[in-house]
Amino acid sequence: MATKRKPRLAVWKFASCDGCQLSLLDCEHELLAVTGQVEIAYFLEASRAVMEGPYDVSLVEGSITTPGDAERIREIREASKFLVAIGACATAGGIQALRNFADVKEFAAAVYARPEVIDTLKRSSPIAEHVFVDFELRGCPISKHQLLEVVGAYLTGRKPNIPTHSVCMECKMRGTPCVMVAAGIACLGPVTQAGCGALCPAYGRGCYACFGPMETPNTTALAAWWRDELGVEPIDIKRALRTYNAGSESFRKESEAYEYADH
Amino acid sequence: MADYEQLDTPSVVLRADLQRLFDSLHARGYETIAPRVENGAIIYDEVTSVDALPAGWTDEQEGGFYRLEGRDDGALFGYTVGPQSWKRYLSPPIRRLWQARKNGDGFEIVHEDAPTPHYALIGVRACELHAIHHLDDVYLGGSTIDADYQQRREAAFIVAVNCGKAGNTCFCASLGTGPAVGPGYDLALTELVTEREHAFVVTVGSERGADVLADVPHRPAAPGEIDLAEAIVAEAARHMGRTLETTGLKELLYRSFEHPHWDEVAERCLTCGNCTMVCPTCFCFTVEDTTDLTGQSAERWRRADSCFTTAFTFITSGSQRASAKARYRQWLTHKLATWQDQFDSLGCVGCGRCITWCPVGIDLTAEVAALRAEEIGQPQPEAVLEMA
Incomplete structure (x- = not known):
């Protein structure tokens, strides 16, 4: 058998907070196992040493918000055999996709002394809107367990076990009584993809949908129940849907139904 | 345990002596799983003291709605079923089936000899006992036996409880699955809370049930107590919040x-x-x-x-x-x-x-x-x- 070269891993950043890349560093002792199996070829948050492409696996954090981004992601795609978009920014446009519902020029004028030097796109968009993505790993931030699962699955050549069903399934497996049913707390768990281990409901909070829409989200029925049975104001339904995954198709559409709600 | 012939008349155990039931089960190596309050609901968890049971709690249920409320009689089982069921203990939601290690060109199975948990399930309602029998059909009734389920199930000691209250989403009376517990328990309790006493009418359903009861102070139930226990359950049957027509x-x-x-x-x-x-x-x-x-x-x-x-x-x-x-x-x-x-x-x-x-x-x-x-x-x- 010929000597096997270790697969080269690259970690890229676009418009984002770096939290998802940090999840990789947070792997701590598992990180050593990762570096034992892959060559970290490009990961500026961890090391200045960079290797030329091509790369076997690229983990891409962040959303596309500038014309320069849109060009750079194409280059990264060309240099990568397997590309994984990680986190809510890369998979849905992130919190910065709130700009998609407003006028960016207005924001720029309000924030910057010289708005004319700001070269930005009207929309913050996920990676898959620009290039082919092999796998999308959700979360704000991503779960390190899921990240290790995806990397491990890639190395073994198997399908990653990343469920796309609701958070409720995890909540029930954990044994947490439903916060919506038992306490009347508005919770996005039924329309949100699992992955966090149903963290917030376990601490008596409603789900904030960090992992974005589940596979078949019925946001309309959930929002109607919030409004009619839990007394949630329409504007609060809109706000709940417009967070880290505001740019996802189903959350965007549902929130737009409450666009002109002012109470 | 299924062929135990019940000949004895029911007994009465006082509320003050119920801890002895838990103690006896512990002494026999059981982990006692019973209702307790957590995060605004009644769940099933390890409970070693009678004082940790949801005394004085009841529940209000509707479609998509559950709230705990106080009741002033201090009843220990004065509520209906909560979000969890006993399948959590008999067939856990997540379980490793096996693991293997690479070994040259092949692999070897890593043997795990985890001891079978011995659970005493305390507070199993009539509908839940039927549900356990359904799980038996599924996991033990076919050509393939689920060995893990079988071991847990055979080890389990069941203390059933007759419902003295029907919930607003209950409809066991329509299906003939309650509220009176059917066969398959080791001990069955009916809680009596009257001005005179707080006690449990206890029926024995198996030899091991009889052995455990022997450790707990008890006396034969008076005819009035047996009648009262039956009346309480019959009353629950009349207050089902839902019905389901099963014909055709x-x-x-x-x-x-x-x-x-x-x-x-x-x-x-x-x-x-x-x-x-x-x-x-x-x-x-x-x-x-x-x-x-x-x-x-x-x-x-x-x-x-x-x-x-x-x-x-x-x-x-x-x-x-x-x-x-x-x-x-x-x-x-x-x-x-x-x-x-x-x-x-x-x-x-x-x-x-x-x-x-x-x-x-x-x-x-x-x-x-x-x-x-x-x-x-x-x-x-x-x-x-x-x-x-």
């Missing part, structure tokens, strides 16, 4: 495959899977293989699954039940119709959990009633033939 249920569902009402339910259904997770008879699971980063070890895990997930029916051409309509229809039809062909019983025990814990209050009794009502006046197709 299987045929109704088989006729209703293309019924427009499924579309109406699908508009409300979140496909979140909560109904299947809380259902005490839903048994579906998936199997996942994982490997570590080095590829030196692999594990096979069994995880609870649901007919409401797309992965559940995913084959090469995609998910076979893509729509919410197809998934809800599958679930309800299996519970109430195809289950009859499989196991000669209904897959529903009338506990009402799927109604209460559906985040948007979808009510299977109402959906069945709607299928029936909307059928009236329509030409009635022939009932489908029994499946071979």
Whole structure:
């Protein structure tokens, strides 16, 4: 058998907070196992040493918000055999996709002394809107367990076990009584993809949908129940849907139904 | 334990002596699992002291609604069923089936000799005992036996409790699955809270039940106490918040495959899977293989699954039940119709959990009633033939 070269891993950043890349560093002792199996070829948050492409696996954090981004992601795609978009920014446009519902020029004028030097796109968009993505790993931030699962699955050549069903399934497996049913707390768990281990409901909070829409989200029925049975104001339904995954198709559409709600 | 002939008259154990029951079970090596309050609901967890039981609590339930409320009589079992069921202990939602390590060109299985947990399940209601029997049908009744379930089930000691209160989403009386507990328990309790005493009428259902009771101070029940215990349960039967007409249920569902009402339910259904997770008879699971980063070890895990997930029916051409309509229809039809062909019983025990814990209050009794009502006046197709 010929000597096997270790697969080269690259970690890229676009418009984002770096939290998802940090999840990789947070792997701590598992990180050593990762570096034992892959060559970290490009990961500026961890090391200045960079290797030329091509790369076997690229983990891409962040959303596309500038014309320069849109060009750079194409280059990264060309240099990568397997590309994984990680986190809510890369998979849905992130919190910065709130700009998609407003006028960016207005924001720029309000924030910057010289708005004319700001070269930005009207929309913050996920990676898959620009290039082919092999796998999308959700979360704000991503779960390190899921990240290790995806990397491990890639190395073994198997399908990653990343469920796309609701958070409720995890909540029930954990044994947490439903916060919506038992306490009347508005919770996005039924329309949100699992992955966090149903963290917030376990601490008596409603789900904030960090992992974005589940596979078949019925946001309309959930929002109607919030409004009619839990007394949630329409504007609060809109706000709940417009967070880290505001740019996802189903959350965007549902929130737009409450666009002109002012109470 | 099933062939124990019950000859003794019921006994009475005073509330003050109930701790001795827990103590006896502990002394015999059981881990006592019983109701307790957590996060605003009554769950089943390890409880070693009678004082940790939900004394003076009751529950108010409706579609998509559950609240605990106080009751002033200090009853220990004065509520109905909560979000969890005993399947959590008999068939845990997540379990490693086996693990293997790479070994030259092949692999070796790593043997795990975890001892079988010995649970004493305290507070099993009539509907829940029926549900356990349904799990027996599924995991032990076919040609393949689930060994883990079998070991847990055979080790389990069951202290059943007759319901003195019916919940607003309960309908066991419609299905003949309660509120009085049927056979299959080791001990069955009926709680009496009167001005004179707080006590339990205890019936013995097995030899080991008799052995445990022998450790607990008790006296023969007076005829008045037996009558009162029966009256309490009969009263609960009269206060079921829901009903389900079972006549011709299987045929109704088989006729209703293309019924427009499924579309109406699908508009409300979140496909979140909560109904299947809380259902005490839903048994579906998936199997996942994982490997570590080095590829030196692999594990096979069994995880609870649901007919409401797309992965559940995913084959090469995609998910076979893509729509919410197809998934809800599958679930309800299996519970109430195809289950009859499989196991000669209904897959529903009338506990009402799927109604209460559906985040948007979808009510299977109402959906069945709607299928029936909307059928009236329509030409009635022939009932489908029994499946071979």
